[in-house]
Amino acid sequence: MTGxxxxxxxKTAGGEVCDIVLDNExxxxxxxVYRESDRLSGSIQLEEHSLSESxxxxxxxxxxxxxxxxxSALQVKTCEVFVTYSPYELLIVTDEQAAIEASPDGKEEDSLYADLEPEENEHDLGYxxxxxxxxxxxxEYHIFDPEMELVAEADIHMVGTDVTGKVEWKSYPLDEEMEQAAELIVADFNEDEIDSYFLTMTFDxxxxxxxxxxxNDLYEAEMDVPHAEGKADHSDYTIVLARDxxxxxxxxxxxxxEGRLPMGTATMDISQRQITGFIDFREPGSSDDRELIAALLLEELDKEKEFDSVNLSMLHQNQLIDEILFETEQLH
Structure with missing residues (x-):
């Protein structure tokens, strides 16, 4: 059947709800709902007056x-999905119309399905x-356009009251597309619990x-704000977990x-309590800068795993320029 x-x-890690659409209706x-390697359960509700027997x-x-x-994909042991083919009897909603009773002629169902449609987005793009x-x-989020085509994937990480993440676009995005994606992600969090967001938009x-x-005041990061000269401080740098x-x-x-591109990339092996890794810098920078970046990276690692020591090698153009060893107090 086409369409x-x-x-x-x-859609969550343990379940999904999908509209069944035939020829755009x-x-x-x-x-x-499901638990991997265990059980899958659910229901399929088909609208009687919208489908012929065939x-x-x-x-x-x-x-x-x-x-x-x-x-098959989840390797569940038991599966139980109920299929019904009838009008809706009752819909429990959260707006003023708390419940709608279905009528035999289907007129009430028309208004019922109108309620099921998402509210029109105030933005023209309708993502x-x-x-x-x-x-x-x-x-992990997926961002869809009004035709339900996947336009971007977002990996977001929460650390305390800070949110960082990356949005990878399927095609090169317009400014308004990136702005709307950022607004959607911000709106998904409780504004009373989050102080800051740092979102990186990438393509290819x-x-x-x-x-x-x-x-929660959405604005593009100012890339040309001059910083006072002198020793680097904690706010000069931002470290984003790009891959786990x-x-x-x-x-x-x-x-x-200094611009929108990363000034360096850190790759860390956390398979053991003695963490090792390296930072590949685009520019070598000063020793004070490298020490501060290493300390900031240590804070990020502490959010992911307990460790006894961290051994960091600093590279520039594949040449070793510095090496720093951090040890926890237990080793002293």
Whole structure:
């Protein structure tokens, strides 16, 4: 059947809710919850007056195949999904219309499905932010356009009252696209719990823009603000976790006053309590700068893993320019 698709409405690490769409029309809802290697359960609600008997059979076959593929991917032991083909009897919502009773002629269902549609975004682009997974202090988002085409993926990390992350675009974004993505991510957090956001926009692995958001006041980071000369301080640099491969972490190091590209990249092996790694600098900088960056990196590592020592090698153009060893008090 052509024109049959699932449109994600909500997706988390343990479940998903999708609109069932046939030829651009809503015809039902798929709701699943699951625990990997254990159990999958859920329901499929098909709208009776929107599907003919033949369309219903093909739709059920499509959904059954989707569920079976998910069962295989998750390696669950038991699966139980209920399928219904009828009008909605009751919808519990959070707006003024707390519940709507379905009528036999289907007129009430028309208003019911209107309530299911997301409110029109005040922005012209109409992008939608969908949570893909949440773990510990990290969230993965997908950003969809109004046609539910994936336009960007975001990896966000929370440390205390600070949020940092990277948004990787599928095609080179316009300024308004990046601004809306940043606004959507900020809006997903409790404004009373977060003090600052640092979001890096990338395309094809290259940084194209950064957003520095303080106290929920959205604005682009000023890259040409002059800094007072003298010894570098804590606020001169920003360190962003760019990649987490379990036993290996990659950080990008930024100095906003000197441009939008990272001034260095740190690669750390955290497989043991004696952490080792190196920082590859675009410019060598001063010893004070390198010591400060190493200390900031140590703070970031402390958020990820307990360790006894950290041995850092500093490189410039593949040449060793410095080496720093940190040890915890237990070793002294």
């Amino acid at each position: 049959l698709m699932l449109r994600p409405d909500l 809503f015809v039902g809802t798929l709701t699943l 369309a219903k059979r093909e739709t059920i076959a499509f959904l059954q195949n989707y569920v079976q593929l998910l069962v 939608e932010l969908v949570t893909i997974s949440e773990k510990r202090n990290a969230i 692995g290259q940084v194209i823009e950064t957003f520095d958001l303080l106290h 491969d379990d036993d290996a972490l990659t950080y990008e190091i930024y100095k906003p006053s």
